[in-house]
Amino acid sequence: MAARRLACMAIEMRQFGRTGMRVSALGFGAAEIGFENASDHVVDAIVGVALDTGINVIDTAAMYSDSEEKIGRALRGRRQQCLLFTKCGRFLPSRLSAAGLHLRLGMKLRQILGKADNAESLTWDPRALRWNIDESLVRLRTDWIDLIQLHSCSEDTLRRGEVIEVLQRARQAGKVRHIGYTGDGPAARYAIQCGQFEAVQVSINIADQDAIDLTVPLAQQQCMGVIAKRPIANALWRSPQRPESIHNQTYWDRLQELRYDFLQDERAFETAIRFTLSIPGIQTAIVGTTNPAHLRHHAEFAATGALDRHQFDRIRARWKAVASPDWVGQM
Ligand SMILES: NC(=O)c1ccc[n+]([C@@H]2O[C@H](COP(=O)([O-])OP(=O)(O)OC[C@H]3O[C@@H](n4cnc5c(N)ncnc54)[C@H](OP(=O)(O)O)[C@@H]3O)[C@@H](O)[C@H]2O)c1
Numbered sequence: 001m002a003a004r005r006l007a008c009m010a011i012e013m014r015q016f017g018r019t020g021m022r023v024s025a026l027g028f029g030a031a032e033i034g035f036e037n038a039s040d041h042v043v044d045a046i047v048g049v050a051l052d053t054g055i056n057v058i059d060t061a062a063m064y065s066d067s068e069e070k071i072g073r074a075l076r077g078r079r080q081q082c083l084l085f086t087k088c089g090r091f092l093p094s095r096l097s098a099a100g101l102h103l104r105l106g107m108k109l110r111q112i113l114g115k116a117d118n119a120e121s122l123t124w125d126p127r128a129l130r131w132n133i134d135e136s137l138v139r140l141r142t143d144w145i146d147l148i149q150l151h152s153c154s155e156d157t158l159r160r161g162e163v164i165e166v167l168q169r170a171r172q173a174g175k176v177r178h179i180g181y182t183g184d185g186p187a188a189r190y191a192i193q194c195g196q197f198e199a200v201q202v203s204i205n206i207a208d209q210d211a212i213d214l215t216v217p218l219a220q221q222q223c224m225g226v227i228a229k230r231p232i233a234n235a236l237w238r239s240p241q242r243p244e245s246i247h248n249q250t251y252w253d254r255l256q257e258l259r260y261d262f263l264q265d266e267r268a269f270e271t272a273i274r275f276t277l278s279i280p281g282i283q284t285a286i287v288g289t290t291n292p293a294h295l296r297h298h299a300e301f302a303a304t305g306a307l308d309r310h311q312f313d314r315i316r317a318r319w320k321a322v323a324s325p326d327w328v329g330q331m
Contacts, residue, residue, distance in 0.1 A: 027057030034067030
């Protein structure tokens with residue numbers, strides 16, 4: 001029945017800002033397959049579902065364990081069928097490698113000379129970012145990356161500009177087609193306002209709606225591509241206990257207070273993903289999973305289109321009634 005539904009309804013394709021790329025409204029986020037160490041067999045099945053159902057966006061990152069290698073392997077011979085988005089930063093070469101040694105010795109020298117300015121500077125050192133991009137190309141087994149994103153550096157780092165120059169040079173060299181920033185709050189806002197990026201990736205879901213007013217309208221005005229990350233709030237409504245991971249506690253706490261009635265019914269996943277897909281200005285929502293059947297379900301939900309207006313408005317109204325000013329976008 002569900003397969004028949006997908007066969008007659010396709011996932012909507014959307015113009016991705018001013019990039020000229022067309023993206024599927026639903027994308028696949030590949031963090032979990034790296035962190036949860038999904039097998040090659042599972043990754044092959046997930047990539048198969050993505051390509052079969054019309055999902056053409058795969059989002060990964062250098063720091064998602066071996067996610068890039070897994071995607072590169074699963075896509076062999078099919079690279080042309082999808083857009084590869086990845087991220088640089090937050091990932092350094094091993095201390096034992098020539099690149100790692102060189103980078104760390106250079107940093108030591110700059111510290112001795114008083115030229116290194118803050119704790120972030122090794123991760124966001126232009127040399128480290130250039131190394132990241134070159135290594136991503138190898139791991140993904142590709143000659144080009146469709147979108148390279150700075151992986152949530154601070155606003156201060158963005159303002160120094162040299163990290164942006166690395167991306168611009170990689171674009172000039174043909175290694176990447178487009179450049180973007182992924183992150184939240186004031187840093188994401190600055191990334192949009194500075195006018196240098198073609199895309200932004202922000203957290204948006206039923207438990208994280210700050211970006212709907214703070215960043216998405218601004219990004220729309222600038223004609224940027226907008227990606228929604230963590231689009232189903234990590235499914236935390238299903239967790240009976242408060243999660244141990246700090247990363248997930250905030251959403252779990254918020255969902256306890258929001259008490260959305262729709263989370264009690266069997267269509268909770270469908271409503272959650274279609275809420276995110278229905279936000280004006282979002283072009284693609286990248287759902288994460290280690291389960292091919294879950295991705296197929298989301299593809300079926302996405303193919304049914306926007307959420308009923310009344311239900312969308314009720315979720316927005318509930319958020320506005322309950323959210324406190326410190327419920328800001330979560331990385
Ligand atoms: N700073 C950044 O740039 C940043 C930060 C966070 C995320 N991201 C991007 O956003 C992507 C998505 O984020 P995310 O994976 O953290 O959050 P998410 O997509 O909101 O949630 C993923 C979680 O939901 C579960 N799930 C998904 N579909 C399900 C279903 N039908 N039934 C039951 N459980 C289901 C998954 O478990 P199963 O494996 O069991 O399906 C997984 O634990 C990431 O992969 C990454 O690409 C970027």
